Amino acid sequence: MKKDYNSKESAEVTEKMRELVLAKIDAQIPSNLRLFIGNLAQNMNKEEIMNHVRNDDEIGKQIVAIHIKFMKAVANGHLIKAINSV
């Protein structure tokens, strides 16, 4: 079934998580890179990415969900298991 960023996963996203993602984006994303997310957003620069996260709109929710999902994969060992498999 479709994984809905706006329901269950998003409900788990706390304000602290959003702040963590914002801090990482602010500190680590180079200004020349652009983000494309499906139908919703394309060619977003760093400032636009951060604004969506701050506004907690649909695009912002997706950005946070992508980063939280990745952090969970690091924490639960799924990422390292996948890396060790190739």
Place this chain on the structure above:
Amino acid sequence: MKKGLIITLPKSDLVTEYLSYFSEEIVSEAENKDVDLKRLTENEVNKDNFEKVLSKLDYNFIVFNGHGTSTSIKGHKEEILVEEGNNEIILKDRIIFARSCESGASLGIASVTKSKGCFIGYEMPFVFYADGNWDSIPGKDEVARLFLEPSNLVAISILKGHTAKEAHETAKRQTIKNIKKALRMEPQDAYFVVPGLWNNYESQVLHGNPKIDLNSV
């Protein structure tokens, strides 16, 4: 049904420009393997024309580039080409690779019901990052290549004669290899890129017959 590839190449925004540009590697592979090929470009990627071409050529392999939803795949200027509950029957018994957001979530499942075919796609939004310095020359964009090259491998593996399962797994493995590559890049770039690659890795799905290949006609 005949052995051959129909590939959609819309170019109505920067996303579809990138997808179509990188699809030239798929087109080259089809030409190298002498697989019959029909490109639908820009304005040709509309529902009426797509259905007409598919009906006439009856090729067994379709690669879609474009936007999508959980229940649809779109073409040029976001015109819906295939929609669940409407015309997904036209995908029946074929090999489908949809490089479009979310269509693997529901349309992909519906399209393989009572079918010998398969559907490889993404059940969440397909994400990629690009270097703004290269958006007029996507081919030189090594950041975008990290994302689009693995997904190309789904189609390229099928064209090389591999099964749907093998193609699906090859592309996923390459995504992980690119994560490893990205982790060796400058730390700034790595943070930005890796979560997106992981998103595409987790989101890529195979529905239907895993054993089908291009010679299964």
